[in-house]
Amino acid sequence: MNEARRSELLATYRDGLLHDTLPFWLSHGVDHQHGGIITSLNRDGSIIDTDKGVWQQGRFAWLLGELYNQVEQRPEWLDMARHTIIFLNQHGFDPSDGRMWFHLTREGQPIRKRRYAFSEAFAAIAMGELAQATGSEQLAKQAQALFLRFVRHNPMPKFTDVRPTRGIGVPMITINAAQQLRDSIELPEANDFIDHSIDAIRRYHVHEDIACVMETVGPAGERLDHFDGRTLNPGHAIEGAWFIMWEGQYRQDAELIALGCRMLDWMWQRGWDQQYGGMLYFVDVAGLPVQEYWHDMKFWWPQNETIIATLLAHAVTGEAKYETWHQQAHEWAYQHFADSTHGEWFGYLHRDGSHSTSLKGNLWKGPFHLPRMQLTCWKILETLVPSS
Template identity: 35%
Template sequence: SRSEVLSVYTEVFGAIALAEYAKAAGDETVWQKAMAMYELLMPRLGRPSDTSLLGYPIHAEFHLHADDMCRITVAWVFNEIRPDPRFDDDLTLSVDSILKRHWKPELGALLENVAPDGSPMLDLPEGRMFHPGHAIESAWMLMEIARRRGDETLLQTAVEITLASLDHGWDREYGGLRYITNVDWTPTHSLEADLKLWWPHGETLYALLLAWDLTGRDDLAEWYEKVHDYTFSHFPDPEYGEWFGYLNRDGSRVWTAKANGWKGCFHLPRVLYRCYRLFGSTSASGS
C-alpha cells in the first residue's frame, strides 16, 4: 500500500515538531505524543536494511547512514528539551555508528551504505554511494555534540567530513554541490544525481559557519563564501520569497514550486535560524 513507501523522514519531522511544540506550549500531553513517536521511530533506525534502489544482488543488506542521521536529529532535539541519559545514549550510538561504520578517512568519504559491520561494499552501486549533503548535515550535528561534550577529536573529524564532502561534491564546472555521487566516480544509480538541491546548500552554510566559529580556520571561511555566493544567487526567489528547491546541473530551475512531497519547511528555517543565532551569540560576533 501507499503507506509502506512513505519514508521514515515523515516520522522524524513529526517527532521533533511535536517535541518542540510541547516545549513551546508547555503541554505535557503533546510531550507524551512526542515520546510515543520516539518509541516507534528508534527501533526502525540502525537495523540492516535493503535500500529502495534496484540493487544487485537485490536483497543485499546495508546499514544506512541516513538512519544515524535521523537518530541524531531526533535525539538531539529531545535531549535539548528534556535532558536524559537515554537521549544522550542515542546520540552516542549515532556518533559511534557514523564514525566507526560510515566515515572512511582513507577514502575521504562518508559512505552512505555499508555492510552492517561497517565494511565497505564498494562492489555494489549502493555501496559506492556518496551523499555530500547528508554527510555535511551529519557533520554539523557531530560538531554540536563535540561542542557540548568538549570533544576536540570529534570536532576535528566533523570538520574533516565537511571538507572531504565539499572537495568531492563541489561541481567545479557549474558550481554548487552535487546531490549524489559514487565515491569512485563510477555512474550512480540515481537519475537526479547531478541536480542541485536547496537543502544540501542550506545545511552546508550552517556546517561551515559553525565549523569556522569553533576553529577560526581560513579555509572554512573561504568555503563559506563560495557556498554562500552560489546559494544566495541561485535558490532564493526574489519575487515571492522562499527558496526554489531543485536546479538542473547548469543551475536552471527544474521547477518553481516552493513545496512538494519532499520539500517542506524542515531544512530551511532550521539552518537559517541556527545561522542567525550563531552570528548573534558566539565568538563570531566579535570578528
C-alpha cells in the same frame, strides 16, 4: 570573520527567515479548513496539489515551536503549531499498527506508508517543542514514545538478504532528534542515543583510508562495489557532519568537533562542483558514472546543510578556509536558488544553476531545511566573535 560581514550575514538569515521564508508558507501553505500545511506550491505560492506529506507536517510544527521557544513567543506561531499537531494526531496514524503514514489527502485520508519511521522522528521533535511551549506532560510523553518507536523500528526489507546494507540516514536523524528532544523535554538517555549513533557513523561510514563518508555500506562497514554501494550523497554526509560538530560544541569535546570537520572536509572535496559551483546531489566514490539520472542536479537542501556546516566549522575552529567555503556556498545558493520576486527558494536546479522547475514545494520540500538553515546560522552568528 569581520564585524561588517557578520552583521550582513546575520541580517540576511534573520530577516530572510522572518520576513520572507516564513511569511511565504504562512500565506500560501496553511490549510485553515482541514488543518496542517499544503506544501506543493508553485513559484508564486499557488497550490499545485493538495496532498499532504506527513514529514512536512511534523517539520512545520517543529519550526513554529522552535521559533516560539527560541525567538519570540508569538501566539500565532503557537496556534499554528498546535493546529498542525491536532491534524497529525487525528490523521497521521494507522490504527491497525500505530505506525504513522507518509502521504495523506488534504482531508487526512491515508495514501501511503513508508518502510522507515522518519514520520515518527519528525512528529516527535514537533511534539517536543509544543510540550516545551505549553508545559504539556501528555505531549512530552508522546514525543518520547514516538522517538523510541523511531529508533526501535525495524523496517520491512526492500531487497532480499543477498546483499545486506546499512545506511547513514537512521543514525544521523537519531542524533539530531535526540538533540532536539534533549533541549525541549530533557529526553532521558538522549546522550546514550547520540553516542550510539555517532559511534555507528564513525565505525561504519567514516572511511579514513579513502577520506570519505560512505552513504551505504555492508553490515560491517565494508565498501560495496556496485551502483548503490559506490553512490555518495555529499549533502547528507555534510548534514551529519554538522550534527556531530554541534554535539562537540555542546559537550566541549574537541574530538567530536574534529570528526565533524573531517567529514565536512572530505565531502566538500568530493561534492563541491568545481566547474559551476554548488553542491552536487550524487557522486561516485570511484569517480565512475552514477546510476540516478538526477545525479548532477543541484537540490536546495544540500546547499542549506553546507551553509550551516561551513559556518559552524568556522565558528568552532576559527579556521579561515571554512569562512571561505561558507562564502562560496552562501553566495552561489543565494544567487541561484533565492526568488527575489515571490520569495522563498526554488527547489531544483540543473547543474549550471538554471531552473529545472518552478516548484517551491512538494512532498519532499517544505518549510524545513531552508528556515532551519536561516535560524541556525542566525544563532551561530550571534555567538561568533568577530575579528578585528
